[in-house]
Amino acid sequence: MKMRINSIVDMAQAILAERVGSAARLVDATAGNGKDTLFLAQNSPPHATVWSLDIQPEALCKSRRLAEENGVANKVRFILDSHANLASYLDWADVVMFNLGYCPGGDRTVFTKPDSTVAAIKAAAELLTPQGLLSIVAYPGTEAGFCEHAAVQDLVSHLPRPDFFVWCWQAVNAVNTTNPAVSSPILYIVFRTGRSKDKGDKETKQ
Template structure:
């Protein structure tokens, strides 16, 4: 059976992250991806989790504590993520674009910060590493972000990266899709 969008995103991440690896959650949200990344890296690895909202980091910290997992939580925009990473290279990064579920829908990711984050994380990505982006565009800022992100991703040099788009085209209400960037 075809994988659902979030399941497929996690499959792509799990394939790229070795035990002891380094992973980035560029949009902490409620901490689901951060916790998943810690299961991939294991206790010997490192996970950095970013969000601009204090509530998102609080939610993520609670989820990690409940599971007995740990990550470095950073209240800053993902466009600054690379400046916090101490490791020479990262194995993977994940973005869930849009807004914090159950929160203020006017606070969203933006195309400019997301594209800057992807550019800077690509520089830190090891060969074979992946950046997985779940694009939610069923709101005005999400549509603008999608409209900027797709041409940006398509313009990435094929000699350096492979870019995949995974989506279901027969679903209603602007269903999310996955963009995956794998460094050659």
């Protein structure tokens, strides 16, 4: 599929697109406005299932509405819960996406936190099937985002090889003219290698 890359989120989707096309179980761990949920639902096989999680009812309503408007809501399980509880809903996944921070256009006082984010990423990494992919977009340009990114970076940099490979992308020529010290968003891609992993399933809680 052809994609226009204008943001770090576009980059994440472009990298994941091929794997999404053959995935059976996919997760948007931070539903927000539902754009990653829509991407996963639209570009995965007809039989695939997408889990879309958020702690904000308004975010899930937006995600559901967007999926319904695009005719893919039947593929999505919308879950009102913290992504830290991801493992309560499924035992394996082929693709997992995180877009940290706050929901664009939503309540900026509600944002992802280091402790729950780290717990969620740990769970997601363990859920990944062989050849599975995990994407994490972090925003170190704010005080809260800086602390969260530091925790994420520490976690992913210590994922054990050869079970996992981790890559990092960041726009190096994107300068904040107001504050040059502010860092641009960062994308991490975690790839799980081909070692065997049992597939099971836990009943989804709606």
